[in-house]
Structures are given as C-alpha cells and as structure tokens.
Amino acid sequence: MNLNLKSDFDHRACDLSPMSRSIGRIAIRALYGELSLYPKPGLVSPIDAGAHADMDITTFMRSLFSLRSYFPQIAEVGARGQEFPSLRSLALTAEKRMMRATGSVNTHRGAIFNLGLLSAAAGYCRSKGLAATAQTVCSMVTNLWGSAILASAIGAPVSNGLRVRALYGGTGAREAAAAGFPIVLEVALPAFRTMLANGSTREDASLQALFAVMAVLQDTNILHRAGPAGLSFVQDAARSFLSHGGIYATNAHDRAIELHKEFSRRRLSPGGAADMLACTTFLFDVEASQ
Numbered sequence: 001m002n003l004n005l006k007s008d009f010d011h012r013a014c015d016l017s018p019m020s021r022s023i024g025r026i027a028i029r030a031l032y033g034e035l036s037l038y039p040k041p042g043l044v045s046p047i048d049a050g051a052h053a054d055m056d057i058t059t060f061m062r063s064l065f066s067l068r069s070y071f072p073q074i075a076e077v078g079a080r081g082q083e084f085p086s087l088r089s090l091a092l093t094a095e096k097r098m099m100r101a102t103g104s105v106n107t108h109r110g111a112i113f114n115l116g117l118l119s120a121a122a123g124y125c126r127s128k129g130l131a132a133t134a135q136t137v138c139s140m141v142t143n144l145w146g147s148a149i150l151a152s153a154i155g156a157p158v159s160n161g162l163r164v165r166a167l168y169g170g171t172g173a174r175e176a177a178a179a180g181f182p183i184v185l186e187v188a189l190p191a192f193r194t195m196l197a198n199g200s201t202r203e204d205a206s207l208q209a210l211f212a213v214m215a216v217l218q219d220t221n222i223l224h225r226a227g228p229a230g231l232s233f234v235q236d237a238a239r240s241f242l243s244h245g246g247i248y249a250t251n252a253h254d255r256a257i258e259l260h261k262e263f264s265r266r267r268l269s270p271g272g273a274a275d276m277l278a279c280t281t282f283l284f285d286v287e288a289s290q
Contacts, residue, residue: 016072019126020079024072026289027115028064030282031108034274035060037206039256041214041237042263043274050260051225051269055105063108066101070094070112071119078120079127084148091116110173110275115282117141117149117177122286132290134189134283138180146178172220173272181279188213188280200247202281207256208247210270210277214238219272230268237262 016024035057038045049056074090094112099105121140125132141149153174176183191212195205215238222231237259246252263269 016076017079020072020076020123022289023075023119023122023126023286024068024070026285027071027075027119027282028068030115030278030285031064031067031111033202033206033281034278035064037203037210037277039253039260040207040210040274041234041256041259042266042269043260043271048264051264051267055102055107059102059105060107062101063098066097067094067108067112070097071115074116075119075123077123079123081124081127081144084145084152087116087120087145088152110271111278113173114177114181114275114279117145118181118279118282118286120145133287134185137283137286138185141177142180146180149174149178173275181276183213183217184276184279184283187216188276189283192280192284195247204247206277206281207252209280210273211238211241211246213273213276214270215242217270217273217276219270221269221271226266226268230266233266234263234268234270 035044036046038047040050042051044050044052044055044057044060046057070090070093074087077086077090091112094116095109098108098112118137118141121137121144122132124130124140124144125136130136188209192205192209195208196202200208215235219231219234222234226233241252241255241259244255249255
C-alpha cells in the first residue's frame with residue numbers, strides 16, 4: 001500500500017515554510033510506519049484489524065489523509081512561538097476532520113495530541129536555530145507548554161483516559177507530554193537506536209521499541225478495555241518476549257504473531273504504546289534530517 005507523502009495541502013497551508021512542510025511529512029511518515037508494521041500485538045496493520053471490530057487499514061488511511069495538513073500547520077504555529085491555546089485549537093479542528101473521515105471512529109486522537117506537540121516543538125527549535133535533537137524537542141514541549149498542557153485537563157470533557165485515571169490512578173497523556181515524553185526518551189528511543197546500530201532493519205527496530213514500551217507503559221487503552229488484569233497481561237507478555245531475546249531471538253516473528261493472535265482474541269490493543277512508537281520514529285527522523 002502506497003501513501004503519497006507529498007500530497008497537496010489545503011489552501012490554508014499556502015504560507016507554510018519548507019521547514020514546516022518537512023516536519024509535517026516526517027510526522028505522517030511516522031504514523032504510516034507504525035500502521036504498516038506487523039506483527040504488533042492487537043493492533044491494526046495491513047494484515048488484519050487486530051483486536052478491533054470498528055476499524056481496519058482503510059479506516060486508518062482515511063484518517064491519515066485527513067491529517068495531512070495538520071502537522072505542517074502546527075509545526076508552523078510552533079515555529080512562530082504561539083501559546084498552547086493556538087495549538088489546541090488546531091488539534092481540535094484536526095480531530096473533527098479525522099472523525100468525519102472515519103465515520104466517528106477514533107484512529108489518531110493520541111497522535112494528534114502527541115505528534116502535534118512534538119511537531120510544534122520541532123518547528124520552534126528549527127526556527128530559533130536550535131539543534132532539533134530528540135532531547136531538545138521533548139524539553140521544549142515541557143518548557144513552552146507544559147503548565148498549560150496540565151491546566152487543560154481542568155474542565156475538559158470526560159474521556160476514556162480520564163475515566164481510567166479516576167479509577168486506577170497513575171499518569172495519562174497530558175502528564176507524559178508535560179514531562180517531555182520520558183518513556184520515549186528513556187525506553188523507546190534507546191531500544192530503537194541500539195537495534196539500528198546493530199544492523200537491524202527499521203521494521204525490527206520498531207518492533208523492539210514497541211515491545212519495550214509495552215513492558216512499562218501504563219497504557220490507558222488497555223486499562224479502559226481490560227482493567228489492571230489486562231494491563232498486567234500485556235506488560236508480562238512484553239517482558240517475557242524481551243527476556244527471551246526480543247527481536248534477536250530466532251523465533252521472534254513467530255512469537256510476535258502468536259502474541260498478536262492472543263491479544264486480538266482478548267480484545268487487547270496497546271494503542272498508547274503505538275503512539276509512543278510513532279513519536280519515537282518521528283524524533284529519530286527529525287534529528288537525522290538536520
């Protein structure tokens with residue numbers, strides 16, 4: 001399946017800088033890379049719909065095309081040093097377009113939030129002549145908008161993530177973003193970089209990073225669907241996969257396929273981990289594109 005990463009933006013994108021357009025393409029590429037990856041337990045891929053009955057690869061592709069103008073736009077807003085309400089307004093508009101494109105199926109709400117913030121921060125770094133390293137981009141999210149991100153939870157509509165936090169405690173997407181995406185910087189990126197440095201393909205490096213995140217993330221998607229027992233199952237399965245060699249094991253892909261089938265049977269979809277993987281490859285590629 002081919003995704004035209006050079007699709008025309010809508011008329012509102014006519015004043016975007018080449019830098020913002022480049023960041024937007026990297027963001028879409030990160031999401032397409034995550035979508036096309038297989039086998040990733042319980043998640044939608046070109047092979048099947050995983051644990052989902054309401055979406056498949058075509059749903060995600062419609063969603064991706066609906067977002068093609070959003071990421072360069074928010075990168076441009078970030079480059080201009082705008083405050084969080086401007087970013088939030090763009091994100092809410094993008095979310096409405098996504099929901100129209102998918103028939104009200106939530107495919108990329110997490111990506112709109114997480115990758116949107118990172119795109120804005122990357123735009124800011126580039127516009128100020130700063131090296132857009134992964135660490136700097138994540139730190140910029142904290143420094144520029146961290147307080148406002150946390151404050152935005154006050155009076156916000158009750159989401160599945162907020163319900164899960166009320167029931168089980170812990171941190172959610174807002175807290176992770178305001179803190180500068182620590183799981184991406186401390187877990188996913190090191191795993192991804194190590195695999196590539198050892199000669200692995202980008203796909204295998206992505207799978208290793210995904211499992212590394214699944215092993216530690218308090219994924220609200222899992223908690224919403226299956227509660228703490230489901231989360232424990234996901235984390236234990238990921239830790240077992242990694243402890244037996246991860247992608248380095250000779251039967252790694254067969255084992256990952258078995259886990260995919262089991263997660264799908266249990267209706268477990270680690271969407272939060274998938275979002276962190278997209279953030280990981282985005283940051284890697286932004287850093288490499290300088």
